Amino acid sequence: TDHHLAGDSLPKADAIVNPNQPNCPFPHKSTAGVGVIFYVMSALRRHLQEQGWFQQAKITAPNMAQFLDLVALGTVADLVPLEYNNRILVAQGMARIRRGLARPGILALVQQAGRQLNQLQATDMGFVLGPRLNAAGRLDDMSVGIECLLTNDNERAQQLAQQLDQLNQQRRSIEGEMQEQAAIIVGQLQEAETTELPPCVCLFQPDWHEGVVGIVASRIKERWHRPSLVFAQGEDGLLKGSARSIAGFHMRDALAAVDAKHPHLIERFGGHAMAAGLSISLDHLEAFKEALNAYAQEHLDPALLARTWRTDGVLESHDLQLQQAQLLATAGPWGQAFEAPSFHGDFDLIQQRIVGQKHLKMVVAQQETGELIDAICFNVDLSIWPGEYQRVRLVYRMDVNEFRGRQSLQLIVEAMAPL
Numbered sequence: 001t002d003h004h005l006a007g008d009s010l011p012k013a014d015a016i017v018n019p020n021q022p023n024c025p026f027p028h029k030s031t032a033g034v035g036v037i038f039y040v041m042s043a044l045r046r047h048l049q050e051q052g053w054f055q056q057a058k059i060t061a062p063n064m065a066q067f068l069d070l071v072a073l074g075t076v077a078d079l080v081p082l083e084y085n086n087r088i089l090v091a092q093g094m095a096r097i098r099r100g101l102a103r104p105g106i107l108a109l110v111q112q113a114g115r116q117l118n119q120l121q122a123t124d125m126g127f128v129l130g131p132r133l134n135a136a137g138r139l140d141d142m143s144v145g146i147e148c149l150l151t152n153d154n155e156r157a158q159q160l161a162q163q164l165d166q167l168n169q170q171r172r173s174i175e176g177e178m179q180e181q182a183a184i185i186v187g188q189l190q191e192a193e194t195t196e197l198p199p200c201v202c203l204f205q206p207d208w209h210e211g212v213v214g215i216v217a218s219r220i221k222e223r224w225h226r227p228s229l230v231f232a233q234g235e236d237g238l239l240k241g242s243a244r245s246i247a248g249f250h251m252r253d254a255l256a257a258v259d260a261k262h263p264h265l266i267e268r269f270g271g272h273a274m275a276a277g278l279s280i281s282l283d284h285l286e287a288f289k290e291a292l293n294a295y296a297q298e299h300l301d302p303a304l305l306a307r308t309w310r311t312d313g314v315l316e317s318h319d320l321q322l323q324q325a326q327l328l329a330t331a332g333p334w335g336q337a338f339e340a341p342s343f344h345g346d347f348d349l350i351q352q353r354i355v356g357q358k359h360l361k362m363v364v365a366q367q368e369t370g371e372l373i374d375a376i377c378f379n380v381d382l383s384i385w386p387g388e389y390q391r392v393r394l395v396y397r398m399d400v401n402e403f404r405g406r407q408s409l410q411l412i413v414e415a416m417a418p419l
Helices: 033-050 053-057 064-077 084-098 104-112 122-139 143-150 154-192 210-224 251-261 282-299 322-330
Strands: 201-204 228-233 239-244 266-271 275-280 343-355 359-366 372-377 391-403 406-418
Touching: 033 053, 033 064, 033 084, 064 084, 064 104, 064 122, 084 104, 084 122, 104 122, 104 143, 104 154, 122 143, 122 154, 122 210, 143 154, 154 201, 154 210, 201 210, 201 282, 210 228, 210 239, 228 282, 239 251, 251 266, 251 275, 251 282, 275 282, 322 391, 322 406, 343 372, 359 391, 359 406, 372 391
Parallel strands: 201 228, 372 406
Antiparallel strands: 228 239, 239 275, 266 275, 343 359, 343 391, 359 372, 391 406
């Protein structure tokens, strides 16, 4: 099974199940790999039931709903678009997780993260559980994460979840160092360029960790709003790269075009519109940069490199309340290509402080009523924040924050600028 865009040639196999292979009639092309195998297993169960296999073997047919916690986790963590069908899968899986009807490993990971089951949102699968599971494969052995999801022993699940949490802390430390180095390199690129950065940013350092390049590429893309590729030295002598793109520039198609025009540059590649992976030789890195940026110059609209924020408007003070945040939370699941509503507005900046080394915790006040509201912005530019500013313009989402059993409104800030 697979869910990636199919290449020119398919592997020899008795059966290939992939909604994105040529001539596949399955309408939901955004189904994640975990969703594909879920449907395969469901079809197999139905076939065996029709054949009377379970009855003959005196086995109870499995209830496929028991796997929906994994389907929800995998669908969100794989960053596939939450189109109609995926939202059904994720909503059903999240409902089971919130009721505690999940495998011990997922429940243990939630506990390690300090989250409450009944307050868990679909986005937590990607931002809270996903990084902990992925940390094993990035830094150590992915089997730790796999065992955590497979074990039926609660005590063992807690041990593995704690191990994954420690690995995730190591990953954060490595990622932070790489991000700082990457920011310096991009700054040097900006100084060297007579006009602006190239359309695609390609970065490499010999001591960077292969397992963290994807996260750093995402951070670079978010900060400078352009397709970003980050490379590290792989064990096989090749550079391993991870690419992240912006809307309007299909990364896998770009790599395919470069590979078609320069067959010697890329050893291997694959991926989606917004994310891809590739392997190249160090000797070919500069030529690859030139080829990719030449393609981008032709196919990437420069207007797309100017960051714009589309919001649902300005909220009146009577709508900027906890009750509205609670309603929005229940209207999900929100996620990739189905983002939670965001709003913008001007606020008085009352307090600001750095938490977790790179996040800005704030207290802001509505200008009309003076009502105080907590807000947080993740991964801020520390050269700008905190600063001696009195007023700010925010692009934000409303969130429900729970502390010691008390719920309050919190703004998750997506962008901000001093006024």
